[in-house]
Amino acid sequence: MPNALTRRFEEYVVLGDRDRAVLARISSLPARTISARRNLIREGDCPQAVYLIMEGWACQYRELDDGRRQIVDFAIPGDLCDLNLFILDRMDHSIGAITRLKVVEIGRETFHKIVASSPAITSALWWQELVSKSIHREWILNVGQRRALERIAHLFCEMFLRLESVGLTEGFCCEWPLTQNDIADATGLTAVHVNRTLQQLRQMELIDLANRRLKIPDMAGLQIVGRFNADYLHHHRNARHTDRTRAGSDFMPVPMVATGEA
Amino acid sequence: MPNALTRRFEEYVVLGDRDRAVLARISSLPARTISARRNLIREGDCPQAVYLIMEGWACQYRELDDGRRQIVDFAIPGDLCDLNLFILDRMDHSIGAITRLKVVEIGRETFHKIVASSPAITSALWWQELVSKSIHREWILNVGQRRALERIAHLFCEMFLRLESVGLTEGFCCEWPLTQNDIADATGLTAVHVNRTLQQLRQMELIDLANRRLKIPDMAGLQIVGRFNADYLHHHRNARHTDRTRAGSDFMPVPMVATGEA
DNA sequence: CGTTCAGTTGACCATGATCAAGAGTGGTGG
């Protein structure tokens, strides 16, 4: 089985043998272990390396001074934690370990060398960057417009598909290391309400969640409830054949004036 | 006065004369006019060009099939609308004109030429990409954790500073083309509640909003109410001298186990 | 001059928050 990083990148670009060799080399660098619930890096730090997740789940989060905390994304094996070091001076968010983590740290020079040596990998990096941005947008939509049941169902759908794309599912089962508190922080709800909503999802027989394992007995149903549409994940290597082009700009949906003009 | 694009990029990188010439050339390309409340491009379309906003406000938004709509970011002069064309096949969000817009369309070839010819500009593009991602994270935090009054105050602070950085403010005044409906869609509230919250902000003498113009009589107060901290905007050319480095990873704030391990 | 849209107001309602308490579970140290 190819490593997660390679799998992930092949979702986006066509790799040559040399590219694959480079990725394999990176993946076999000595990994650092971080124990569960510790921080990898905190907002305000000056990052010295890009982190590549090899094993475990991490979360990116932001917080307000009064303690309110919002998880803005999760990172799973094959994910590269922000390229901030590459450009920005300071971390604008924190990264914490949900489970025990194995990460490879890629320093600035190594990073530059890789980018210089492989256009395919550079392209995949851009791609990953844009996809994770698209995921951010979906989260804004999730937290801004969906109600509790939808939000949580949506989160299950997203994480399941992301895990699947790096080979971390069996059938409709996967690890689920998030506590109800983590889910609350990711969805902008309280833990109490997450608890009640999970019970509802269980009773609807859309999920089967216990002992840090998730099973989805009815993926189609869960996607409907979560109003989930996977397009934003851009897992396109599996769906590339659907290449219909739509007509150009028409009107905005809600408030509009019909005073057309080119 | 330099054009908005140059101003914006100089916030991020040091430009040479040649870079500035390139940016000036781009900015003087024939602009396309789009009337207010029309779409520039819609989710699902295959983008043919990157849009550079020259004049006016645009919004990026996503929507659910039942009509709920979430604005995920605004674009003002100097902003470059997603580099999706560069990498991704399909738009995962729509872009609509709030006001009448002037945009320059930059085609794939032109784009590649620029990137190949100027490392500084390429770097600025990466930078812009990462900053707008950081803004997305802030919006997730905004919608997920802040309450109505805070959310709206925060939006005013953010947009004011962004406008300031491209020279579109005078003192503490600026154009404010957003309707209460737009604010509602951006903050995940209803227009009715936005209305009442605006009245509250007015009564607190934190804003003075009428006739599509915003005046902020008490910026410090507004920032406190909105729990606003500008770091995430990475407008660092003006604040670069605060280069303290903080100690490495410590514990995660909320749920944590003290079973440290390197 | 009428239509349309932004803004405003009031009455009522519901989703989800808050507060509090208790049960189950796993890891750690005595």
Added chain:
DNA sequence: CCACCACTCTTGATCATGGTCAACTGAACG
């Protein structure tokens, strides 16, 4: 090995923020 502690999950009661529905005003524009 067991006792304790901390955390996660669960449940109930009550509350509040913000949503919904509806009607009306005023301004802009054709």
